[in-house]
Amino acid sequence: MHINEQIRDREVRLIGANGEQLGIMSVKEAQKMANESHLDLVKVAPQAKPPVCRIMDYGKYKYERSKKEREARKNQKIISIKEVRLSPKIEEHDLNVKKRNTEKFLLKGDKVKVSIRFRGREMNHTDLGREIMERFARDLEELAVIEKQPKLEGKNMIMIIAPKQTIQSRR
Numbered sequence: 001m002h003i004n005e006q007i008r009d010r011e012v013r014l015i016g017a018n019g020e021q022l023g024i025m026s027v028k029e030a031q032k033m034a035n036e037s038h039l040d041l042v043k044v045a046p047q048a049k050p051p052v053c054r055i056m057d058y059g060k061y062k063y064e065r066s067k068k069e070r071e072a073r074k075n076q077k078i079i080s081i082k083e084v085r086l087s088p089k090i091e092e093h094d095l096n097v098k099k100r101n102t103e104k105f106l107l108k109g110d111k112v113k114v115s116i117r118f119r120g121r122e123m124n125h126t127d128l129g130r131e132i133m134e135r136f137a138r139d140l141e142e143l144a145v146i147e148k149q150p151k152l153e154g155k156n157m158i159m160i161i162a163p164k165q166t167i168q169s170r171r
Contacts, residue, residue: 007027007031009043010026011050012025012050015053017039030053039055039057040056040057041053041055042054079110081110082113084098084112086132086133088122088125088128095132099140102140103140106161110163111161111162112162113160114137115157116132116157126152126157133159144162144164145161147161
């Protein structure tokens with residue numbers, strides 16, 4: 001954004017400090033008017049013909065803009081993706097431990113990536129892995145929805161589940 005002496009155009013369309021149109025004039029006249037009101041001349045629309053400039057307090061404008069950006073960042077909800085790894089030969093107790101951990105992640109509002117790595121001959125029994133994942137998702141269905149169905153990617157089968165309240169709040 002160009003301000004004051006950085007503006008090199010011959011003519012500009014000027015907008016006053018209160019938002020009123022002051023018409024097309026030379027940059028020198030516009031700069032003079034800005035100096036008389038102890039404000040800055042700021043080019044707000046450089047692509048227009050002629051470019052549009054506005055008389056404003058540039059320092060105050062920058063401060064207000066950074067304040068809005070900080071507020072927007074503060075209100076942002078950061079959703080992280082946690083990972084839970086299972087195996088095709090997982091025992092019942094181990095599966096329950098993984099479910100409890102997944103429930104904690106979902107209650108915090110995080111998405112969970114559930115993955116199963118197949119090694120060696122286990123690749124011939126990917127259907128067992130799919131069954132484990134479907135059962136895992138079924139057991140968590142009151143807390144979560146499947147965002148990405150189980151899919152085999154190389155030697156890994158991956159499924160992503162998201163907490164129910166974040167899906168409902170998006171709609």
